Amino acid sequence: MNKILSIIIPTYNSNDNLSTLVNKLLQIDNIEVIVVDDCGCQNVFDIFFENSRLKLIRLPSNSGAGIARNRGLKAATGRFTCFFDADDDVFVDELSKIVKLLDDYSFDVVFFPPISHDQTGKLSKRHMSYQRLVDDYLNKGSEEILYKYHVPWSKIYRTQFLFENQLEFEPVSASNDVMFSLKSSMAAKSINVIDKTFYSVLSHSGSLTRLDTIQRLRDRIFVAYRYNRLLKSLGKYHFRTCVTPLFFRLLKLDINVLMFTLREYKLTSNYLDFFPTFGMLYRKIIKK
Structure with a gap:
């Protein structure tokens, strides 16, 4: 039964x-x-x-x-x-x-x-x-x-x-x-x-960043990208999640991986306009 x-x-x-x-x-x-x-x-x-x-x-x-x-x-x-x-x-x-x-x-x-x-x-x-x-x-x-x-x-x-x-x-x-x-x-x-x-x-002790690896951060970014994209298709984009902190955490680990991540998934055009702080960082550090 x-x-x-x-x-x-x-x-x-x-x-x-x-x-x-x-x-x-x-x-x-x-x-x-x-x-x-x-x-x-x-x-x-x-x-x-x-x-x-x-x-x-x-x-x-x-x-x-x-x-x-x-x-x-x-x-x-x-x-x-x-x-x-x-x-x-x-x-x-x-x-x-x-x-x-x-x-x-x-x-x-x-x-x-x-x-x-x-x-x-x-x-x-x-x-x-x-x-x-x-x-x-x-x-x-x-x-x-x-x-x-x-x-x-x-x-x-x-x-x-x-x-x-x-x-x-x-x-x-x-x-x-x-x-x-x-x-x-x-x-x-x-x-x-x-x-x-x-x-x-x-609730685990310590900072979230203690568990950061390049693969985990890339996965989190891509999941957030798919999540926000689905919300946009549903007309619910105001519920989107902010990806900027993940970008900064990835930047601390490896700037080259960050550049590759942005280019690989063409995230740049989707996020620079919405997150001006990261957009400024991107233009100042990565594109110069």
């Missing part, structure tokens, strides 16, 4: 927190948990045994979270699907209550406000932009939640809706979920927003 909710967790060397998260999730009735190991040094088969409620998949090579999520989605049998990250946390009682209500749901996507915690367990601020999107929708009817809720977690999707619309995560090293989130919102014929919190996302 199929479960009502499939929970998909990509993981890469996160066995310590993953074990705690999965054991919490398995306290909830009528769900299946699908763990997709992205070929890390820590093998999920070392800490779990498969059963009727827990599916374990190990990819043959390290392929990224996007491909891992797609592989987990193919294995999902629940009427609804939810995505978790391996280092995050769940409020078991709240999600249990939500699962009991899913039989009465026919929405394609349901949004929930997350909360966030730091590595000591204290409340952090990472969730606040998503909380604001939920509040603005509930209090003002704002449609911004459809375009700016860039992450797949703290949402519940109707599984058949994802299959019918061939919605997949992108095979990129960073921001694999941005286009998935936007396209799923655009394809949804019915959504709901519920002011209940079952998800807590980990």
